[in-house]
Amino acid sequence: MTDGQVLEDLAALVGADVVLAPDPALLEKHTSDYCVQGKPDVGVMALVFPRNTGQVSKVLRYCNDHGIAVQPQGGLTGLAGGAVPVGPCVIISLERMRSIKEIDTAAGTITVEAGVAMEAVQKAADAAELFFPLDLGGRGSCQIGGNVSTNAGGNRVLRYGMARDLVLGVEAVLADGTVIDALRKVIKNNSGYDLRQLFIGAEGTLGIVTQIVLRLFPKPRSSCTGICAVQDYAGVLELLRRARSGFGALLSAYEVMWPDFYQMGTAGLGRKPPLELGHGVYVLIETLGTDPEGDQARYESVIAEAIEAGVVQDAIIAQSQREATELWAVRDSPGEWSKGIHWPQLGFDVSVPTGEIGPLAEEIGAELRRRWPQLVSVFFGHVADGNLHVSVRMSGHDIPELDIENAVYGIVAQRRGSISAEHGIGSLKIPFLHFSRSEAEIALMRAIKNAMDPKGIMNPGKLFTSGPAPH
Ligand SMILES: Cc1cc2nc3c(=O)[nH]c(=O)nc-3n(C[C@H](O)[C@H](O)[C@H](O)COP(=O)(O)OP(=O)(O)OC[C@H]3O[C@@H](n4cnc5c(N)ncnc54)[C@H](O)[C@@H]3O)c2cc1C
The missing domain is CATH 3.30.70.2740 (Alpha-Beta Plaits)
Incomplete structure (x- = not known):
């Protein structure tokens, strides 16, 4: 089957506006992620930008029938090459599925299409006086479908968990076009296997995630941020013990930076270090709470006690959102390294x-x-x-x-x-x-892959050494 025939067939199935020919500009963008520079001449037959689940289903069924590999893509911010095609394929990009379907304040949920950017989910939740806690440096570009497919973590896992913990329901399309509608808003559902979990962290190897129900939380009314300098890792653990017992459930981030990282994220980028260079280890601590004055006082007293006890050598505590953002910029500095200093x-x-x-x-x-x-x-x-x-x-x-x-x-x-x-x-x-995985674990993963994608069309060349194990 020629590439031209595939293009023609797909356009007839879902519309010419949804299926694009692989021109050089599109290939340049869609054959690399944040970490892996792919090959534009890898053999992309067509790029599909579906507008709804029905179109995803039709394209997958066609590709499955004809044994054509499919490359799912989100915002292309991945750091493992998962979205980069490694051979001839049809690319399915979710970037046009960007609708926020519903916010249910009673259930504490938001239902979105997979192509919605993480930051757009955060903003929509905020506008509804709620909070979506998943957060990472690529927030403006990465898509929620990509976050779910990689089971993204980020800065607040300590308090709210990984993407997996924030997903209540999923709608996904299997390789053969079957739509799995597990798009439920319930927390409790012990009616058999938890199928939504199969798609979370699967890196697009088991199907395409098209819609997601995410958990929302009460919007924090206070945020306290500071950086502490401690002598060594024993100090890091002692400060963590104190932060856990002093802040309880308010503790939302505990980010550790060794001296060379701290130097690079500050002076290395021409930024004045908030605490002077030369300490053993630096720790960024964040709390999120509901009582702005009380929480700031509590934050300052926990840090003051740690200083008094000799655990913390020096500390800086943000007094405004602007100062907090400046402290976070040190921790988030890897996003700036590609400017040349460590690249x-x-x-x-x-x-x-x-x-x-x-x-x-x-x-x-x-x-x-x-x-x-x-x-x-x-x-x-x-x-x-x-x-x-x-x-x-x-x-x-x-x-x-x-x-x-x-x-x-x-x-x-x-x-x-x-x-x-x-x-x-x-x-x-x-x-x-x-x-990291035993032979038996890898064999079980392969068996699941075989059951859900028997022809091995979904994101081949990822996760396993080759497609599904032969029968
Ligand atoms: C500056 C920066 C900071 C980062 N910080 C963190 C961090 O702290 N923690 C962290 O976990 N990650 C981090 N990342 C990595 C990255 O942002 C995440 O992996 C993100 O979740 C990927 O989302 P994406 O939409 O860009 O997915 P892509 O890169 O487009 O795809 C990633 C994988 O998911 C699959 N996929 C994408 N969408 C779908 C879908 N709808 N259905 C099925 N499969 C799909 C792709 O095939 C691929 O295998 C960071 C990246 C950058 C650039």
């Missing part, structure tokens, strides 16, 4: 229990310095969630990335951690899946 980078997104994050960072740092002393690496992470990010600057060094990856993931595996805490496997981490 290209090899990024790691790993997890172990919180108490082991400090030793893990030390062990990885020591191994990298021992084997490749010329490399610069920085450490930071959502430590209360047990999530460490390591970023290694690769420019100017001719070191095989695979060697560095095997070294880091080997250390993580010894601690029974995960090689992908947040970003997914995509195409980048396929060779390392076995560091």
Whole structure:
């Protein structure tokens, strides 16, 4: 079947305005994500921009009937190459499915199409005096369908959980075009397998998510943010203990930055460091509450007590939203690194229990310095969630990335951690899946894939080494 025939058939099925030919400008945009530069000449047959679930279903059924690979795409901010086509395919981009269907204040839910940007969900919730807590640096571009498909985490997992914890219902289309309508608003539903979970974190390998019911929360009336300097990782853990007991349920973020990261996110970007350089470790702490005056006083007293006890060496507490934004900018600075200071980078997104994050960072740092002393690496992470990010600057060094990856993931595996805490496997981490998953687990995942996508058309070349295992 020729590409021209596929284009013609799809246009006849869903309309010529929905199906575009792969011209160079479109290919340039739709063959890369934030991390992986794909190949525009990979063999994209058509780009489909459906306006509704019915059109997604028709296109999938056609592709399944003809054995054509399908590449689902959201906002292309992914960090594992999951949305980047690796062979001939039809791209289905959800960017035209951007409707916010309903906000139910009694149920505390918002029902949206998958192509709605994360930030648009946050704003819609805010306008209804409610709060959608999922948040990360790519908020303006990433889509909620992409967030669900990667089970995104971000800055407030500590309090509200990952995307998985925020999804009540899902509508998704299987490879053969079958629409699975699990778009329910109920919290309690023990009527058999929880099918919505299959699509969350599946990276588009089991179907296309078209609509989602998300949980909303009461809108915080107060937000307190500060950065504390502590001596070492023991200090990080002691401060976390104090923050948990002092702030209780108000604690919403506990972000740790090792000195090299802090230097790069401040002076390295021409920004005045909020606390001076040279401390052992820096911790950004955020609380969200309902009593602006009381919460700020409580925040200041918990930090003051930690200073008095010698746990915190120095601290800065934001006195306005503008100051809080400036403090967060230090933690969110990786979004600015592509301007050149730490680029290209090899990024790691790993997890172990919180108490082991400090030793893990030390062990990885020591191994990298021992084997490749010329490399610069920085450490930071959502430590209360047990999530460490390591970023290694690769420019100017001719070191095989695979060697560095095997070294880091080997250390993580010894601690029974995960090689992908947040970003997914995509195409980048396929060779390392076995560091985190047993053979039996991978076999079960393949069996699920085979059951839901027997021809292996959904996002081939991602998550597994090849398509579904042969029957
Ligand atoms: C500056 C920056 C900061 C970031 N910070 C974080 C962070 O803190 N935590 C975190 O978890 N991630 C983070 N990310 C990664 C990224 O934003 C998330 O992975 C995001 O959830 C991807 O959404 P997207 O719409 O861009 O998806 P894409 O990149 O377009 O796709 C990602 C995967 O989902 C699949 N997919 C997309 N939409 C659908 C759909 N509707 N149905 C089925 N499959 C689909 C794709 O095939 C692909 O496998 C960050 C990215 C950037 C650029």
